[in-house]
Amino acid sequence: MTGSRVLNRALRSKIMSASEAAALIPAGSNVGMSGFTGSGYPKEVPAALAERINALHADGFDFKISVWTGASTAPELDGALAAVDGIEMRLPYQSDPACRARINAGQMDYIDIHLSHVAQFVWFGFFGKLDVAVVEVAGVLEDGRLVPATSIGNNKTWLDQADKIILEVNNRINPAMEGMHDIYYGTALPPHRKPIPLVTPSDRIGEPYFRCDPSKIIGIVETHAYDRNSAFTPPDETSRLIAGHILEFLAHEVKKGRMPENLLPLQSGVGNTANAVMAGLEQGPFENLTAYTEVLQDGMLHLLKRGKMNFASATAFSLSPEAVDDFNRDVEFYRERVLLRPQEISNHPEVIRRLGVIAMNGMIEADIYGNVNSTHIRGSSIMNGIGGSGDFARNAYLSFFMTPSTAKNGQLSCIVPMVSHVDHTEHDVQVIVTEQGLADLRGLTPKQRAKVIIQNCSHPSYRPALQAYYERSLRESPGRHTPHMLNEAFSFIQSWKAEKAAMEV
Amino acid sequence: MTGSRVLNRALRSKIMSASEAAALIPAGSNVGMSGFTGSGYPKEVPAALAERINALHADGFDFKISVWTGASTAPELDGALAAVDGIEMRLPYQSDPACRARINAGQMDYIDIHLSHVAQFVWFGFFGKLDVAVVEVAGVLEDGRLVPATSIGNNKTWLDQADKIILEVNNRINPAMEGMHDIYYGTALPPHRKPIPLVTPSDRIGEPYFRCDPSKIIGIVETHAYDRNSAFTPPDETSRLIAGHILEFLAHEVKKGRMPENLLPLQSGVGNTANAVMAGLEQGPFENLTAYTEVLQDGMLHLLKRGKMNFASATAFSLSPEAVDDFNRDVEFYRERVLLRPQEISNHPEVIRRLGVIAMNGMIEADIYGNVNSTHIRGSSIMNGIGGSGDFARNAYLSFFMTPSTAKNGQLSCIVPMVSHVDHTEHDVQVIVTEQGLADLRGLTPKQRAKVIIQNCSHPSYRPALQAYYERSLRESPGRHTPHMLNEAFSFIQSWKAEKAAMEV
């Protein structure tokens, strides 16, 4: 037991192998797992459970569970369980190819939820009983409290709400991370709720550890594994152009006096464009930045390192292997400048609106009136899910949605007459950005938005067709507030390739 | 001057006629007017301005203004100005036939905004400078502070932000209303915002009067006029059925322990169905109710009177003439039980989520996957606007959307394959109710929602067609998460009458 991170002696008796732990999860149970954007997910129990399920299926037994998480996880969790058809229902967010394929084939149930809604809906009892929690932690203290890992997500809720708890204690996690977490225990059910006392991103309002009823712990698995640390791809030209438009716009807003010189707390979605914006900020004129976001990617660490950013609040890390190395080297530096919080706090409308966050998120497509689709391809297949984009977009000081102007090698326009699925309505979208340019929709009517979105954001090869749709709608639409020809709003997209080809002749 | 409610002597010199005041409003200006759901709007200046505009137009001059309000007003304001083509741009909500006709004819600009966004977007400078405020009040105190009228809306913001102020002092307003208002002056621009210290609907967090810089007041008009008090129509059979389903559901939730016995603070949209729910509550088993809502209609006054409801917080009254009489008779009683607040507080996501409001709003149509259209007919003509429905739906403990299952004498189904405009996404809608029944969407996947919405909510004459669309989509849709046939999602609606006729043969 030397070196064990399970300091509580009584709990050491619960240490077991991953397959022993997996055997404790009953068929049909609702299982709350840790994990948020590829970090802090359990590394061994899900895979062991997948093996067990596979064997049972081979013997003709039914065995599925429902998997609730923070957000997306990794191949060892979502991938492994989906591959053996072990997931009955998944919530609230995923980005796994195997899950996605099963969901879109109609073989797996999926409920896509605002991340800020998840914890409270579980507390309200809207999803039924949580049977088991499987949570990765960095250690168990002598008094039984738990040291959180590289993401918080919904772990506090899972630990509180589950009947039974399985812990994965991962001793790969830098022990110096202890103290970087802020678990808020002031939540309550209405009518007993109180204001959340957070007024700047660096405010500590909670405790560095999870409370945990030791009598609920049925198994502890010791692991030694890395998070899914995806390689960092340097920003491509498209991302750099998008980032450039955003940075120019922010500078303009500061000049106009509509924003402080150090901006306002930044939220940034994951991916290439998000990293490009951060890279732009690294070169840019803004100092003393802060972040109030979900996920800390490489870009934000760089900003902290360079002294451009003073503080970052998030619920998870999502780092490249090199960034992990840097983080571990300078963990003392980062511990003064980073806090991880439960996702009901990182994404809380109350806090986001109070802080006046600047939100920047990716999208699949936007329509000419400013409605945004973040989740569905052709209205029917899910890509990932809405995640926290709605929590941020609705409550932000300023909300950006960004995408390359085309997808699939230019074969599809990401600016369309009418989006095939709406995640963010015209009421929630202030700025749309593509590599072509930026559309500032504030204070514009639907028709004014159409003009600026088509002109500034669409790809030139689709612009004439969009313009033609808009102009003909202006004449033929039954109403002229938001002109549309419902018969053609989608069929138009489908015939675009033909139209585009015709126009290029 | 005997009996004047303008107690400040210096300001008395500003008393003038409505046409003198209207002459002070420049062409092209942004004008912030009071008014919320037919109460507290200026009664004489807008009409005088409309006359002036009409005369100028006759002489060949251009003259339009932009009109910003709390929400909908009345024929004397929206109607009069729209009739003379005096409105360049209107925000954030209207329900006036003349406005609607001009907007949908493409002759008037309209920006439809979440009511909780309005004040802050003006403070942020997103809509440009507010030139003039025209605000109805119940009186001017000796020290220059203003006694609010029958609605608050955005008045605090208009008075603070406008360069110049015109007051209408209406001495029809019961002077005993003084003290029924709670104007919160704790708002700030980010990064200086603090928690809003409101934890129950009855909390006073502000002051009973508006602060007002007297040097900005350029005119005061004394009026003696009633609000637009629409007659109360007793609930029809459809509304009573909808209300019945909701009440039964609430009782079930209490029984399941998911809600306290006195429920949670109620928010209720305006109209017939809302009143029917209140009437149902009057007979029902629930005691010690509270309301945290936008508008107080007759139904809530009845609940207060009967002792079923302890307290109601709102931003406006919208009463029938009989209810006004009752209110005036018992104003001392109501003053202990009612508070009117600025709409940025009545609709604040922070407060709505904290209180755990039960939200009940009307809609135009819902689709089989639970997306809701509150604003547009055929995707292009605006009906009213989103109002506060999004503020409440997204942040409520439970959010109901209700509609008769058909419109236009049964010629249209209000349950459709795909809504032609989305105001509330599948992520924000928990319960859909028609006279046919109730669909509890909590914890359901899109396909499960489709089944229960079609089965429970659609009208039997449209049910087979909806079912057929869903089943064929299940087979033909490119993805099976949210099965759709985009080519038919709308055309289907258009061919319904024919299909329906065919089925009935």
Ligand SMILES: CC(C)(COP(=O)(O)OP(=O)(O)OC[C@H]1O[C@@H](n2cnc3c(N)ncnc32)[C@H](O)[C@@H]1OP(=O)(O)O)[C@@H](O)C(=O)NCCC(=O)NCCS
């Ligand atoms: C919308 C979202 C999928 C975009 O992701 P991204 O990595 O920035 O963008 P990409 O351009 O790589 O697109 C992702 C995929 O969608 C496809 N795609 C993008 N736009 C498309 C369009 N208009 N039509 C069809 N497919 C499209 C891409 O081709 C790519 O598919 P592939 O992996 O098969 O090549 C992503 O931002 C997301 O999941 N957002 C919702 C959640 C969220 O905002 N979270 C952050 C804050 S909480």
Ligand SMILES: CC(C)(COP(=O)(O)OP(=O)(O)OC[C@H]1O[C@@H](n2cnc3c(N)ncnc32)[C@H](O)[C@@H]1OP(=O)(O)O)[C@@H](O)C(=O)NCCC(=O)NCCS
């Ligand atoms: C959606 C809304 C218009 C419904 O209003 P209502 O008075 O309850 O409902 P009604 O059944 O009287 O419908 C209003 C009109 O829409 C029409 N309508 C309703 N459903 C329709 C449909 N599916 N297709 C076409 N027209 C429809 C009705 O026929 C009626 O038109 P008419 O006046 O020409 O007869 C109204 O609730 C609204 O404006 N909501 C948005 C704002 C809001 O929710 N505010 C409250 C909280 S802040």
